[in-house]
Amino acid sequence: MKVLMKGNEAFAEAAVRAGCRYFFGYPITPQSEVPHYLAKRLPEVGGVFLQAESEVAAINMVYGAAAAGARVMTSSSGPGISLMQEGISYLAGAELPAVIVNIMRGGPGLGNIAPTQADYFQAVKGGGHGDYRVIVLAPANVGEIFTLMEKAFDLADKYRMPVMVLGDGILGQVMEPVELPPLKEVNPPPKPWAATGKIERNDKTRRIINSLYIVPEENEKHLEQQFAKYRQIEESEPLHENFLVEDAQIILVSFGTMARIAKSVVLKVRERGIKAGLIRPITLWPFPKKAFTAASIPAAKKILTVEMNGGQMVEDVRLAVNGRIEVDFFGRTGGMVPESNQIMEKVLAIAREVE
Amino acid sequence: MFKRPALLTEKNFHYCPGCHHGIMHRLLAEVLEEFNPEETVGISSVGCSVFIYDYLDIDWVAAAHGRAPAVATGVKRVKPDRLVFTYQGDGDLAAIGTGEIVHAAARGEKITAIFINNAVYGMTGGQMAPTTLTGQKTTTTPEGRNPSQQGYPVKMVEMLSVLDGVAYAARVALNTPKRILDAKKALRKAFKVQRANLGFSIVEVLSACPTNWGVSPVEALKWVDEKMIAYYPLGEYKTPQEGVE
Incomplete structure (x- = not known):
């Protein structure tokens, strides 16, 4: 059955269908329908919607939820995404999976709320500090939002890294008929690395989620592992x-x-x-x-x-x-x-x- | 028999002589052992205690500077049955992380914040903290903190205790054996408040930093009395009506 759906609502519903149960965000135009929808929808499926005090706090809540093993997301627009770059860098450094939706608006600075693709560099070249990559997906229509949001969560878990989904004011606001994919049970991969309290592990070993490698040799080794992962992604994941x-x-x-x-x-x-x-x-x-x-x-x-x-x-x-x-x-x-x-x-x- | 709590790892502390982080780490280990350490997730912060995860044998999530209460919120919302706490210094909690701590408290987030206030930035080289006392010399207030230029020290537990989401707020010190026992009681109460889902709890710990105060460890104990407690009175600023003795 086809339903008429707004792009922003599709990002939200697609996330729920991909098994995302946690959303932390801060209001900003033109993505507001994402939190509006999830504020109602997530409690229906036993999830948590939390309106944070800032985008800085929101992305760090995402970091905490991801560290505890959850499928988690946030959404924002340019100025808010700029504030989130600190947390995105930490997500990359600590190898945590999370999905970040950016419904791009005119910039720089406060700019405006009209559609733009001006955050390409920020998304693709790494907006935060340090030597890291973020997978970036760009849907072109409401139907594709569903396939790419599912893919975003899968890739984030598979490679243990943040994934950004880039839309713009047009995609966020447009209403299009869409064939909703059938509801299916989502089984994210096990996350034995997550800091959930030792009680969840039989061997009672502990977990430390961290991006601090004070010895440069160790940090280089850690980053070389990341770059090996990035090369694998460049080999197997490009789509056009x-x-x-x-x-x-x-x-x-x-x-x-x-x-x-x-x-x-x-x-x-x-x-x-x-x-x-x-x-x-x-x-x-x-x-x-x-x-x-x-x-x-x-x-x-x-x-x-x-x-x-x-x-x-x-x-x-x-x-x-x-x-x-x-x-x-x-x-x-x-x-x-x-x-x-x-x-x-x-x-x-x-x-x-x-x- | 007096021995090292099992929860403290064998790794030697890196702290300076006379620093109170070591005492607080031990108290934390003792109190967590009274609960279930295996159900505990700690959120470490940025400052002198950045390596606390090396010392306490529990699960940890290391947060960006100031963001520990937001990170703790994320963990706690996913794992509401866990005991989740932050361990933050004065720069982390009362300067760069002011927004995060105030709103975690306002939401009544069921987490516990352990706030080490030593009136100075330790790790970065003894700069002025938001809690640096009037007249106190630091590397960025070489003539002493001057309220006309640098404003006044921030009283965090007083501020936070007026928020409805806060169930427990106390200030303790570690400069006498009695106060160490009182600090342990406050810490225990803060975690009980969290266990009882009563809301946000915070324990501010007046802590010595002889290195950056430029005094001996023994003099630092007096400094806590004469300078810090004089401005930051000890006591419970907020306690739950019921549910926790």
């Missing part, structure tokens, strides 16, 4: 969607809701005989580099990255093609959304150039 790329001479690259507009542009210019296609990265880290190899895009003559920012993911696209193909950028920022006509003009100009 290809749309008409096989014969495409012009490849558009967009993520999240921006990719939906880019897709419509691809269809429009194809009507004019221009061979365009779209690559939509779904995991922003690990970045789907293999989508950009010569074998993956054999006919490509030029790449156009389209983003709702001043040009952020375009840097990863350039790293992926490593100078093999010219990579152009089109974007609008500050809460403005590139219109399909504007993108189309840009594609038409590129088409004249590559002919």
Whole structure:
């Protein structure tokens, strides 16, 4: 059965269906429907919803709940996510699984509450201190929120690390019909490492959840283990969607809701005989580099990255093609959304150039 | 026979001579042994006691500076049957973590905060703490704390005791044998309050820091009397009406 659902509510319901029973957060627009929904929903399933005094406190409550072995999440938007970076760094350092939803809004500073993708760097390049990575997933529609939220919790537990799910004001506020996945029993992996009190362990050994490695040699060893994990993630977890790329001479690259507009542009210019296609990265880290190899895009003559920012993911696209193909950028920022006509003009100009 | 509590590991304390963390660690071990240490999760903080997890043989979660009450909230909400406590210094609890401690207390979070107040930042080199006394010289108040410039010392248990979520708030000291016994009683009561689900409990411990006060360990005991207790009166600021003797 299909139901009409708002993006933010989908993030919340998807979390519940993925077995998340704990939410700690602080109100901020444009993600408010996530806590509104969970304040009602979590007690129904025996969970805990707690409105914290700040995003700083919220992420540290997440840290505590994750340390005790729970599936736990928070959600926020740009300014709040900035405040959470301390806790995200500690989650990474202590190898704790948690899911953080960022419904991006215009920045920097207080900016505005309009849709943007301006937090790409913060999410993908590590917003907190230290040498670490966060898995970043970018759904493009309400249905995909369900599959990616489930994936977010699974990846967080599998690799014992924070996972961020990036949306924007459009995705958070849009209402779309969605086929709710069947309710199923969720069995997160056992967490013998969790600090639950010795009483929960037969051998009565103790657990210390910590990110302090005072001896540099030990910290390096700890981080090398993390980097081995990161390499494994880069190998096995990248996800992307290809749309008409096989014969495409012009490849558009967009993520999240921006990719939906880019897709419509691809269809429009194809009507004019221009061979365009779209690559939509779904995991922003690990970045789907293999989508950009010569074998993956054999006919490509030029790449156009389209983003709702001043040009952020375009840097990863350039790293992926490593100078093999010219990579152009089109974007609008500050809460403005590139219109399909504007993108189309840009594609038409590129088409004249590559002919 | 007087011996090391089983809950204290064999690792030697790293604390300076005359520091009261060692006494407090021992009291904590003794009191937790009266409850069930296996049901206990401690939240360590950032400061001189950052390595407390090396000394007490229980499960620990190490928190970011000031965030221990938020971390404790997360643990306690997931494991409501556990005894959950924070162990924080004055910089951690009364400066950078003011928000977290006030709101954990206001929520009546069923956790216990052990608050070591030695009126100075120990680990980072003897800087002014929020609890540094008027006139007290520190590395960042070389002429002594001047209220016209640095304001006044913060009285945390008095502040917190007016919050409805707080079930037990007491201030103790460790500079005489009698006070050490009183401190143990207060600690026991704080954990009983948590066990009885009555709300938030806090024990502020006036603690000596001879190194950063620039006095001998023996002089430091007098300093606690003459300077600290004079400004931070000992006693129970809030006790539950019923449920805990």
